[in-house]
Amino acid sequence: MHSLTPITALGGTAPRVDQVAGVTCTEITDLALASVAARLGKEKACAKALKAVLKAAPPDAGKALLAQPFSAVWMGPDQWMIGADFATHEDLAEQVKATLKDAASVTEQTDAWCGFDLAGDDVRPVMELLCNVNIRAMTGGDATRTSIHHLGCFVICGDPQSFIRILGPRASAGSLHHAITTAMASAL
Amino acid sequence: MTQPNRLAGGQINRDAPLNFHFDGKAYQGYQGDTLASALLANNVRLMGRSFKYHRPRGPLTAGSEEPNAMVELRGGARQEPSTRATTAELYHGLMAKSQNRWPSLAFDAMAINDRFSTFLTAGFYYKTFMWPAAFWEKIYEPIIRKAAGLGSLSMKADPDVYDKGFRHCDLLVIGAGPAGLSAALTAGRSGAQVILADEDFAMGGRLNSETLSINDAHADAWVAHSIAELFAMNNVRLMPRTTVIGAFDHGIYGAVERVSDHVHIPDEGKPRQILWRIYAPKTLLCAGATERPIAFDNNDRPGIMLASALRSYANRWAATPAHRIAVFTNNDDGHRTAIDLHAKGVKIAAVVDTRLDAPFSDQYEVLKGAQVIDSKGRLGLTFAELRLADGSERTLECGALGVSGGWNPNVHLTCHQRGRPTWNDDLAAFVPGGTLPPGMSVAGAAVGLFSTHDALQSGAAEAKKALGIKGRAAPVPKAEDAPVTQTPFWYVEGCSRAWLDQQNDVTVKDVKLSHQEGFRSVEHLKRYTTLGMATDQGKTSNMGGLAIMAELAGKAIPEVGTTIFRPPYTPTAIGAFGGRMRGMEFHPTRLTPSHFWAKERGAVFVEVGNWLRAQWFPIAGETHWRESVDREVKATRASVGVCDCTTLGKIDVQGTDAAAFLNKVYCNGFAKLAVGKTRYGLMLREDGIAMDDGTAARLEEDHFVVTTTTANAAKVYQHMEFVRQCLFPDMDVQLISTTEGWAQYAVAGPNSRKLLQKIVDADHDISNEAFPFMACANITVCGGLRARLFRISFSGELAFEIAVPSRYGDALMRKLMSEGEEFDVTPYGTEALGVMRIEKGHAAGNELNGTTTALNLGMGRMVSKAKDSIGSKLSERPGLNEEDALMQVGIKPLDASQKVTAGGHLMKATGPVDAAHDQGYVTSAAFSPELDSMIGLGFLKDGGNRKGERMRLVSPVTNLTVEVEIVSAHFVDPEGERVRA
């Protein structure tokens, strides 16, 4: 085991938690990520192999697969972001590549992103101040990339009223966190 | 406190008295009042002064179309210039000041302008102030400027915050009058997602101001009941205090919600206003209509207002400007005012009706076929001068005069995509035209259906149509259904100083002069006279001006045309458009993985795009940044330094065609690059100009990691995706950015290898033999953490770049510092980085400035002729390959104590100093500890052949002239031995 101690995207040693009224915003630190892009002409093989990993068909456009041990989000045509528990899958990219072999290009994305979970009685008014996604039309399992506070983010819907996961660029975690918490203070 | 002009009834809460101040004087009003209604209730008619002539003014209207009653609301940093008293909600402790007067509202010295009005006609300033020429700047203009504007800014930063938000619906209903409420009910009951927005704080529109009945009960009851029903539907959103300001492309509407303008100070964390972007495939405009005035001489005195406004003040706010009023009308609607105010015990002096067949009344005197031709009263109306049907004249005593010339539909939003309204002869008014913004329909008075019944009816019908609701419509509630025809009556015969645009002081006379001087199109008219250019955007004045222009031109009004309205519907706080993106949040901030460590270390940070980077690391005793930077450079070149270079763009390039792809985007070759090797690459734009440079490391046969400059990371990624998807769609290559995923540090200096050997796990041999210059590899560090190592050098020293997953970057930096103690390892910032790259002659942003070619950069031979690559063909154009083309050179002052300035120009040692003799310019400059002299990089005509030439570096704008020598750009280790050590 190596000797380097990680810090969170916000620079702490433990996840940051903020609460306003009935909504909490929790920094995500236990998520390993790897992007998968099918090689040209190997789209079917890639989807098939991915299905083996995910134990389900890779999600369609605008969708996410919220499951354990592997979750997935559609990123683009024949391209997905795979997620898993960091503690047990820090080498997620290697693991996935090992199964997909030359059917796909796999890239470690774990630390390219930071994340925040919005949970509580009603997160919709908060989301309405953050981005243009039609939160009230979303259903569990919807996922979309959009812009929050001028940052390209993934908005993943667990439950449109009570649970939203936001993934954003790690280097801007502070700005994203500020945007989310000020929106909470304003909307709630 | 007494409110002498307060009447009975109204929608005000008499149990909630509110104290407020106007021009320092204390008054009391009630919850539900506007500032204007409260002031009128307190017998205050005079509320402002006009722009040009400083004429005394009171409210003309009771709404957002108000041109006159503008005040400076609040104080200190929250001062709001030109706030309409007619829409400002009264709150406890409200403070307001009148504007554009000195020393006081009642006595305004600038009112002298009114005496000289005959000189200050439309466009007078274009014809004068020209002699003598020099006087314009020094004398005339300062005077004109001093007179500018109505209100004033606080000159302090706005202390309030603003939010932006996004809402979606199936149908957006704009305006909550009878048509809007009826539409929202119909749509809401169908289950559709509905947003009902109204600029007023009380929904109901005109119904709040009238004494009409619906279903045989007072309309208030129906309004209250409807709002309650809508409120109960969770598919309907009521947005009061929300002005829809603009109709933008494809059903996107801008709307501003005034969240906190009706309170003293916003609650903690709450915004003053929210700019909503409403996505609405269908929109129903129910914006109602605006009453139009009739122009007569001196028709602008306080107390003279639209008849409907008098009615609003009396019915909704239980206030009247005076206890003896008159009405001047050309239609039946005007009579309503007399009836309603009479019912509230206000004495009706007379109703002056231009029609000979005006209706009779047993409650008040009706003067048929009569006109108001002039008015009296210095600071407020005292008498109206009449011309009766028989031509005789009569003076009528009254403290207020309600004027009604009919109604104009509020077509504004229908014009926002440049659709023109069309003329309706029966109404003598413009109605929404054929080309509305896609998805928009119009109902009620806004489309010229003026009766309550028609409003309710059309609101429901249009909502059904818009949403394609099947089945029979619910019956429309019973309501007044008087047919409305309007006959035009714009101004009184022979009037001259009769105001059309009251705020900008544009009179009938000005319009006539404009026509006389050939400014005859609507566009010329409004620009020449400023008609309709005031803050009310001509809502009450454009039609009058048009009508007069048409008459003078002997044309019909539609032939003269109409000015189309532009967003926003009403003036909107700039802060609302800015939202949260201000101060330190103007742009997101990107922090490097070593940021928190660097902060502890006391680093000075600098903005590099959105990144914050350590610029230098001062230590105890250092008083000037140069001391720190020189130390960092020396220490690095002497032993070892570490710099966070995570900000360089990193793009993961994979696929069987990865090498072939890079061969296209880089002008130099990549096909033959061996696995485990890195190569410098230069990217050209298709026009042959250098776009960016960086390195590409081949980690595997089908896997490269490309680096870009910090500044161009996004641009290069976009370009590569364009090449991949649009130019070579069947190359097997996939791209993804990994810039933030890896903490990447440059470890540079003769001892860099020794330091890294303590970090890199033993099973990876990084000796010069095993890991030579330009090598790269996936390795592990600190006992098994995955990492990447590149042997590349920006500093010109033996150097490596090491990368670990970002979350470990902080720890790796601390590790490098602790393990490096024995070598006196020194962290260095962007300044030292810059110094070393200049000493080494490496191009960076200042050289890659978007106009330089590979040739200029001294890399002409890198552009491979053996293959096709982006930009190679157009880089061959003669103009980019001239004999004396600019070439990158080094610059050294003859006297080492002299300064070299980036941005300075190069001139021959002797001869004239001017643009014609310009030889080149300095792009970068720095003090080189190595040479103990300032040095520079620059571009010089035919620079390749001028080494050793003495020249002058001139920078007149920083008044500097220095004798310099042209030298090689490689100041340090020109043979590159150190990097290979």
Place this chain on the structure above:
Amino acid sequence: MIINHPILGPRDSAEFTYLGDAAMIDRPDPDTASPQDWHDYAYLRDNPAGTHRELWWHEGGDRSWLVITRNTLTHEISKVEIARDVARKMGRSK
């Protein structure tokens, strides 16, 4: 504006980056093209007042390049295609 993304449906144009005339897909053949061809490709535009085929990049979305047919007088969008498919139809497959 709203761009009806062929895969993702209606999206706010604020998520996209504009490049220009879709003719930029039609890069001259490096083996046969004349300097004039390269000049025309890089510098001359039809710039119509009306229907215009143009390239937009979904930077804030799925990173697809799109070819959008849009009326430059009314901003009405009549067609949205995946640029990669268009490029293939134009014979840009290697």
Place this chain on the structure above:
Amino acid sequence: MRYSGFKVIKEALTGHKGWAPAWRDPEPQPHYDIIIIGGGGHGLATAHYLAKVYGEKKVAVIEKGWIGGGNVGRNTTIIRSNYLLDGNEPFYEFSLKLWEGLEQDLNYNAMVSQRGIMNLIHSDAQRDAFIRRGNAMMLNGADAEYLDLDQIKKEYPFLNFNDARFPIKGGLAQRRGGTVRHDAVAWGYARSADSRGVDIIQNCEVTGFKIKNGKCLGVETSKGFIGANRVGCAVAGSSGRLMSKAGMRLPIESHVLQAFVSEGLKPVLPGVITFGAGHFYVSQSDKGGLVFGGDLDGYNSYAQRGNLPVVEDVCEGGMAIMPMIGRARLLRMWGGIMDMSMDGSPIIDRTHIDGLYFNGGWCYGGFKATPASGYAFAHLLARDAPHPTATAYRFNRFETGHMIDEKGMGNQPNLH
């Protein structure tokens, strides 16, 4: 009719009965020596200088709508000559000098107001670039001044010096820069040209060119054919539309640029200020409105209107650098069609068609260039040779690789 102080007073005392129309409203003659297409600032200025400087007698300006209804009637009124490149700077400095004498030249007060322009600097690289530019200006005989932070604080105390995301580090000023009452420019040139016999024909749309064996013989219009020896096109945003009628494709795209004006305010701004770390520039008109703008919407458009994202972007910039304007209200927003060229610089040149001349590609620098553009175009039309200050503005510069790219953005018009 000459305007004079005496005349103004006399008319005031006699009920203004003596004011004649500022220009005639003639029917087109069958043939002219020179026809200018486009009754905007550049077209009308061209006519003025053709008549006054080059002594041309039979000149007509043809305008499809009302004169001054294009960009000259909808811009942010800024004049300056703070350019970097040799191809540009002498031309814009020539223009600024013409502005300085405009009132006297036209006997019309366009309210040329030289209260200066200040470009703020927010980074070292930006400072280097602005110093290079300031030097280029001075080497070309223009005025430029570098201001350090303290001087900026003294002159512009209301800027954001407290919590700026991109702190102000200095500025490059041109004191002779400023603003002009834009409509009056069109009217002044029109009145002067008309008084020298130029026919200004409004509401006359050009529907085509008559071209015989490579020579242009005149134009087809909504008022019939009008013959001419030489035809000059100066239609800015409509260049693509018009020149396609002559079968030409141009190195130009038409884009929408939005501009904004606030409610009238008591004077707060000394001159023009441009934000160097965002899209925002602002000045204050003589009537008190803050006149401001930012960047293009970014897509090809002839619609003369823009959308919200850019409105927000501009106001974000304004709030970032000048947070005192938060409670000032935006009164009106509008869009103009910009003829964005491939290198951000204009074209004043012959076309390949004999007798057909082109003036366009002004991007959003057109207003400040009005006098020099008119002068240089008049010179080209009268002498069939480029004016000395406009020799670089040729069509063929893209073939030869002599682009004039101030911003270094290359062949993507919406980035200039």
